[in-house]
Each structure stands twice: as structure tokens, then as C-alpha cells.
Amino acid sequence: MPTISAKGLSMPESPIRKLVPYSEKAKKAGTKVFHLNIGQPDIKTPEVALNAVRNFDFEILEYSHSAGFESYRTKLATYYRTHGLPVEVADILITTGGSEALLFAMGVTMDAGDEIIIPEPFYANYNGFSTASGVKVVPIISGIETGFALPPIADFEKRITSKTKAILICNPGNPTGYLYSKEELLQLAEIVKKYDLFLIADEVYREFIYDDQPHLSVLNIAGIEQNAIMIDSVSKRYSMCGARIGCIVSKNKEVMQTAMKYAQARLSPPTFAQIASEAALDTPQSYFDDVVAEYKERRDTLVEELSKIAGVQVAKPRGAFYCIAKLPVADADHFAQWLLESYSYNGATVMVAPAAGFYSTPNVGKDEVRIAYVLKKADLIQAVEILKNALEAYPGK
Template sequence: MPKISKKGQQMPESPIRKLVPYAEGAKKRGVKVYHLNIGQPDIKTPEVAINAVKNVDIKVLEYSHSAGFESYRKKLAASYQKINLPINTEDIIITTGGSEALLFAMGSTMDTDDEIIIPEPFYANYNGFSTASGVKVVPVISTIESGFALPPIADFEKLITPKTKAILICNPGNPTGYLYSKEEIFQLAELVKKHDLFLIADEVYREFTYDGLSHFSVMNVPGLEQHAIMIDSVSKRYSMCGARIGCIVSKNKEVMSTAMKFAQARLSPPTFAQIASEAALDTPLSYFDEVISEYKERRDILVNELQKIEGVQVAIPKGAFYCIAKLPVKNADDFAQWLLENYNFNGETVMVAPAAGFYSSPNVGLDEVRIAYVLKKEDLIKSVQILKEALSVYQK
């Protein structure tokens, strides 16, 4: 029988999606499942984006330019400039989601067996993108005790080898909700300049910041132009996960001309989704004010309710819409599966994402889960109530 590739064998399973069969089983048994496991917002997609696709008059559904519609890139650059990001049309290549932008970034800057340093826990698919690119992830651990703040720069420095090509951060962070401060970004900027590395920043949750804090982009660091690569996406900003439109942004001409070769190899990003994404740029600012205020309320409810459960420790997120909670269990994987297979409270249960899948270090985060606060407030209260009852039963 022909053999599967080593790369295919090493490709990690999604820690978020591997529990899906158990959730489906629970639903077939008539159990209601509250999904705290995936960052799929329930906020409505802006009407302006939906209407643009509904009202489109196309006779032939053509390829677009490999870099994406010029009209979209121009409008996107103008929208970045409005929030003081010094980005021009030629600094942008439109991609099929932020996922493809990350693959282009890795493909353009790293060779097989090169290394990328990532503070963990991190978005689980970074493992997948690295495996697909033949790149080795070198984790630097941040802890729940520090609220998942940037680890000391000395911790990064001791991991740098001749194989190190880049540092990758998610800001604000998935799965932690941590928002890096301006000072932390400057520390990283100094480090990558000193060692001649790239700093790749996944900034797809830029708008989602709380407590009067604001996001600081790698594109705003003076003197970092040749090192900074920004990843962006419409998925969370406009609640358009299914559009699969993102972009890779850099002032480094060599990076962008190389990424363009990858873009040409896959021909072009999807046309209808670009039409929707270009139109989404006309979304009124009031949309974001309402969304941010809604998420802040959800965060406050979730954190307050979790803090009431004995033995649960939670890091308070300052951005995005996730938090990591440490539970009084030995194995969160086992607990998450048990919640779906063997437990219900008045015919209801919850689905969480075991956090070990967000680390690449073995045996770390085994007692942690990621919770996405993308459900309405009454559902969050109910979910935490179920979690509390479930923990007391599970511990017995």
C-alpha cells in the first residue's frame, strides 16, 4: 500500500475541531451544546457587505489580479491610513484568509528546517502552517500567572540560533486575549533588528480592545520597515469568517515580490468574497462601537462567573474574544470529551477547547481550556453554570 508523507503524518489535528464528532453525538441524543470552543462570532455581518454580493451584476465570474482587486487594495490602504497605519496599495497582497497570508509569509522568509519563535500558547494552526512550510516552531512560554504577557526578552534571545528567521506574535492574542503594549512591541522590534530577523504580527483582532487600551501595530514602529510583516483578515472584524479574505502587508519590497510569486501560483483570491470585503470597508463606525461594547460586557460576565468557581483561575483578556481558564482537573482533553459524551445538566452541556493544543511544548497547559465569549450574555451565564456543576460531578 502506498505511504502517506511524513509531512502529512506530522500535520497536527485541530484541537478545536477534533471534539466535533462527540458534539454531534451529544446533539443526536437531544443534548443542547453551548459552543465555547470556536471563535465564530454570532454578530451579524454588515449589511453593506451582504448587499454588495446580492446586487452584483456579473456576466463572467473572472479571475481577479493575483494580488487582489486594485480597487479593494486602494480602499484598504486608505482605511489603514485613517487609523494612522502608514500602508500604501503596493504594500498589500489580498489572500484567501489570514491563513494563506501566514503561509505566504513563511514561504517567503523561511527555508525547510528554519526556525520561528512563537510565544505560547498560540493559535493552534500556527503549528499546521509551520509543518506545511517545513519550518520548526520554537516556543517561548508565557504563563497564566502573568496574564500571558510577553515573556522576558532574554527568554527569546537564548532561543535564537543561525536557523532562526522570524518571531511571530498574535496581537491581541488568540487564545489568550492578551494585548501587547507599545513597550513590548518596541522590545521585540529592537530584538529583531539586532539579530536581523522578521517580526510577523497577526493583527486580525486589532479592533477588539477593552478597558481604554488601544492596539499598537508593528507597522507603526519607526525603522522596522524591512523587518515587519503584518497579517490581517476580514473574518473577525466584520464577522465574515466564511468569506476567507485576508492580506499580507509589508514595506519590504523583496518580501512582497516573493509573496507575489506564491499569490500567482494559486492564481487569485475569490471574487465574490473580495466584492463583499471591499464593500465592508463602508461599514459605519457605530457598528464597531456596538460590537466592542457587546464583547466587553460578555467578557466581564464570563470572567466574573468563572472567578466564582472554586479552583478555577482565569487570565483577564484585554483584547480579542478568548480567555484561558485553568481548571481543577488533571486532563482538560479528557474533561472536554466527558462533557460531550457522558454529561448533561438539564439536557444541556458545553463544548470547550482544551488548551494543550495551543502549546507546542509537550505536557504544558494540560489543565487549561480556551473559552470563546462569542455567545450572547444569557448563554454565557448558563454555560458557566453548566461548567460549575460539571466540575463538581467530574471531580467526584
Template sequence: MPKVSLKGQQMPESPIRKLVPFSEAAKQKGVKVYHLNIGQPDIKTPHAALEAVKDNIPEILEYSHSAGFDSYREKLAAYYQKSNVQVNKADIIITTGGSEALLFALGSTMDAGDEIIIPEPFYANYNGFSVASGVKVVPVISTIEEGFALPPVADFEKLITAKTKAILICNPGNPTGYLYTEEEIQQLAELVKKHDLFLIADEVYREFTYDGDQHYSVMNVPGIEEHAIMIDSVSKRYSMCGARIGCIVSKNKAVMAAAMKFAQARLSPPTLAQIASEAALDTPQDYFDEVIKEYKDRRDTLVAGLTEIEGVKVATPKGAFYCIAKLPVDDADKFAQWLLESFELEGETVMVAPAAGFYSSPNVGMDEIRIAYVLNKEDLKRSITILKEALKQYNS
């Protein structure tokens, strides 16, 4: 019998989606499941984006340019310039989601066996993208005790070898919600200059910051133009996860030329979704003001509720819409499955994402979960009540 590839065997399961069969079984039994496990916003997609598709359906659904619509890239560059990210359309390639942008970034900067340093916990699919690219993830651990702040630069430096090609960060972070300070970004900038590395920043949550804190992009740092690569997406910004439109952005012409060859190999990004994404750029600021106020209220509701549960520790997120909570359990994976298989409170339960899948270090984060606060405040309060009772029963 033919065997699947070693790469196929090594591809990790999604910690976010692997419990779906248990969730489906619970629903079939009539149990209501509150989904805290996945970052699918319940915020409405901007009306203008949907109307643009309706009003511009072509007679022939053609390929677009491999780099994406010229008009979209020009408009996107202007959008970034408002945040002092001084790029033009030649520095942008539109991709099929931020996921493809990350694959292009890895493919354009690394060869099989090369190494990439990533602060963990990190977005679980970084593991999968690295396996697919034949790249080795070298983790540097951030801790809940430090609020998941950037580990000391010395911790990064001692991991750098001849095979190290890049450092990858998510800012603000998924799954931690941590927002890197300007000083932390500057520290990384100095490090990549010193060791001639790339600094890849996944900035898909760049708009979602709270408490007056500002996002500071790697593209804002003077002197690392040849090192910096930004990954972005419309998925979370406009609540358009299904559009699958992202981009890779860099001033490094050699990187962009290589990324363009990957873009040509997959032909083009989705046409209708680009129409929607281009129109979404006209979304007024008051849309974001309302969304950010809503997420801040949800964050405060969640953190306050979790803090009141005995034995639970949580770091307050500064951005995005996720947090990591440390639970009084030995194995969050087993607990998450038990929540769906064996527990209900008045016909309801919650689905969470075990956090071990957001680490590449073995046996780390075993007692942690990631929570996405994408539910309304009343549902979050109910979810906290359910989680509190579940922990009480599980530990008895």
C-alpha cells in the same frame, strides 16, 4: 500499500475541531450544546457587504488580479492609514483568509529547517502552517500568572540560533486575549533589528480592544520597515469568517515580490468575497462601537462567572474574544470529551477547546481550556452554571 507523507503524519489535529464528532453525537441524543470552543461570532455581517454581492453579481465570475482587486487594496490602504499604518496598495496582497497570508509569510521568509520563535500558547494552526512549510516552531512560554504578557526579551534572545528567521506574535492574542503594549512591541522591534529577523504580527483582532487600551501595530514602529510583516483578515472584524479574505502587508519589497509569486501560483483570491470585503470597509464606526461594547460585557460576564468557580483561574483578556482558564482537572482533553459524551445538566452541556493544542511544548497547558465568548450573555451565564456543576461531578 502506499504511505502518506511524513509531513501529512506530522500535521496536528485541530484542538478546536477534533471534538466535533462527540458534539454531533451529543446533539443526536437530544442534548443542547453551548459552543464555547470556536471563534465564530454571532454578530451580524454588515448589511452593506452582503448587499454589495447581491447588487454586483457579474455575468462571468472571472479571476481577479493575483494581488486582489486594485480598488480594494487602495481602499484597504486608506483604512490602515486612519490607524497610522502608513502603507499603500503596493504593500498589500489580498489572500484567501489570514491563513493563506501566514503561509505566504512563512514561504517568503523561510526555508525548510529554519526556525520561528512564537510566544505560547498561540493560535493552534501556527503549528500546522509551520509543519506545512517545513519550519520548526521554537516556543517561549507565557503564563497565566503573568496574564500571558510578553515573556522577557532575554527568554527570546537565548533561543535565537543561526536558523532563526522570525518571531511571530498574535496581537491581540488568540487564545489568550492578551494585548501587547507599545513598550512590548518596541522591545521586539529592537530584538529583530539586533538579530536581523522578521517580525510577523497576526493582527486579525486589531479592532477588539477593551478598557480604553489601544492596539499598537508592528507597522507603527519606525525603523523596522524591512523587518515587519502584518497579517490581517475580514473574518472577525466584520463577522465574515466564511468570506475567506485576508491580506499580507509589508514595506519589504523583496518579501512582497516573493509573496506575489505564491499568490500567482494559487491564481487569485475569491472574487465575490472581495466585493463583499471592499464594501465592508464603509461600515460606520457605530457598528464597531456596539460590537466592542457587547464583547466587553460578555468578557466581564464570563470572567466574573469563572472566578466564582472553585479551583478555576482565569486571566482577564484585554482584546480579541478568547480567554484561557485553568481548571482543577488533570487532563482538559479528557474532561472536554467527558462533557460531550457523559455529562448533561437538564439536557444541556458545553463544548470547550482543550488548551494543550495551543502549545507546541509537550505536556504544557494540560489543565487549561480556551473559551471563546461569542455567545450572548444569557447563554454565557448558563454555560458557566453547566461548567461549574460538571467540574463538581467530574472531580467527585
């Protein structure tokens, strides 16, 4: 019998999606499931984007340029410059989601066996992208006690070897919601310059900042123009997760020329989704003002309600729409499955994402879950009430 590749066998399961079969079974049994497990916004997609697809007149659904439509890239460069980022059309390559942008970034900067340093917990699919690229993740743990702040820069230096090629951050972070300060980013800038590394920044949540601290892009840091690679996406900004449109952005011409080879190999990003994404750039600022205000209220509600539960510790996020909560359980994986298989409160239960899958270090985060506050305020309050009662009833404390 033919055998599966070692790389395929080592691909990790998604901690976000692996419990879906249990959720589906619970729903079929009549249990209402509050989805706190996945970052699928319930915010309406801008009408201007939807209308662009509805009204598009065509006779042939053609390939686009491998780098994406020039009209879209031109408009996107203007968007970035309006937001203070020094970006030109040649610095942008459109990808099939931020996921493909990350795969391109790893492919461009690293060979099989090379190493990438990532502060953890981190977006779970970084593990999968690294495995697919043959790259070794070297994690540095940040803790809930510090709100998941950047680990000491000395910890990064201890892990740098001849195989280290890049540092990857998510800012603001998924799953923590942490927003890196200017001082932290400048520390990272110094270390990538010192050791001649790439600094890859996943900035797909840049619009979702809730307090006074501003977002600083790696593209705004002087002196690392050749080191910095930004990953972006329309998924969360415009509530267009299904569009699967992202981009890789860098001032490093060699990076972009090499990324183009990967882009050509996969032909082109999806045409209809680019049409919607280009139109979405005309979304008025009032849309974002309303969305950010809504998420800030949800964040405050979630953190306040979780803090009322005995034994629960939560770090208050400054951006994105996720938080990590430490629960009084021995195994959050088992608890999350038990919630769907064996528990309901007033005919409902909750679905959370066990946080161990957001770490690369084994046996870390086993008592933590990621919660996405993508539900309306009333639903969040009800979901946390279910969680509180479930923790009291759960036998695996």
C-alpha cells in the same frame, strides 16, 4: 501499499475542531450544546457587505488579479491610513484568509529546517502552518500568572540560532486575549533589528480592544520597516469568517514581490468574497462601537462567572474574544470529551477547546481550556453554570 508523507503524519489535529464528532452525537441525542470552543461570532455581518454580493451584476465569474482587486486594495490602504498605519496599495496582497497570509509569510521568509520563535500559548494553526512549511517552531512559554504577558526578552535571545528567521506574535492574542504594550513591542523591535529577523504580527483582532490601552501595530514602529510583516483578515472584524479573505502587508518590497509568486501559483483570491470585503469597508464606526461594547460586556460577564468557581483560574483578556481558564482537572482533553459524551445539566452541555493544542511544548496546558465568549450574555451565564456543575461531577480531578 503507498505510504503517507512524514510531514502529513506530523500535521497536528485542530484542538478547536477535533471534538466536533462528539458534539454532533450529543446534539443528535437531544442535548443542547453551548459552543465555547470556536471563534465564530454571532454578530450580524454588515448589511452593506451582504447587499454587495446580492446585487452584484455579472455574466462571468472571473479571476481577480493575483494580488486581489486593485479597487479593494486601494480602499483597504485608505482604511489603514485612516487608522494611522502608513500603508500604500503596493504594500498589500489579498489572500484567501489570514491562514494563507501566514503561509505566504512563512514561505517568503523561511526555508525548510529554519526556525520561528513564537510565545505560547498561540493560535493552534501556527503549528500546522509551520509543519506544512517545513519550519520548526521554537516556543517560549508565557504563563497565566502574568496574564500571558510577553516573556522576558532575554528568553528570546537564548533561543536565537543561525536557523532563526522570524518571531511571530498575535496581537491581541488568540487564545489568551492578551494585548502587547508599547514597551513590549519596542523590545521585540530591538531584538529583530539586532539579529536581522522578521517580526510577523497577526493583527486580525485589532478592532477588539476593551480597556484604555491602545493597540499598536508593528507597522507603526519606526526602524523596522524592512522587518515587519502584518497579517490581517476580515473574518472577525466584520463577522465574515466564511468569506476567507485576508491580507499580508509589508513595506519590504522584496517580501511583497516574493509573496506575489506564491499568490500567482494559487491564481487568485475568491471573487465574491472580495466584493463583500470591499463593500464592508463602508461599515460605519457605530457598528464597531456597538460590537466592542457587546464583547466587553461578555468578557466581563465570563470572567466574573468563571472566577466564582472553586479551583478555576482565569486571566482577564484585554482584546480579541478568548480567554484561557485553568481548571481543577488532570486532563482537559478528557474533560472536554466527557462533557460531550457523558454529561448534561438540564438537558445541556458545553463544548470547550482543550488548551494543550495551543502549545508547542509537550505536556503543557493540559489543565487549561480556551473559551470563546461569542455567545450572548445570558447564554454565557448558563454555559458557565453548566461548567461549574460539570466540574463538581467530573471523576477525573
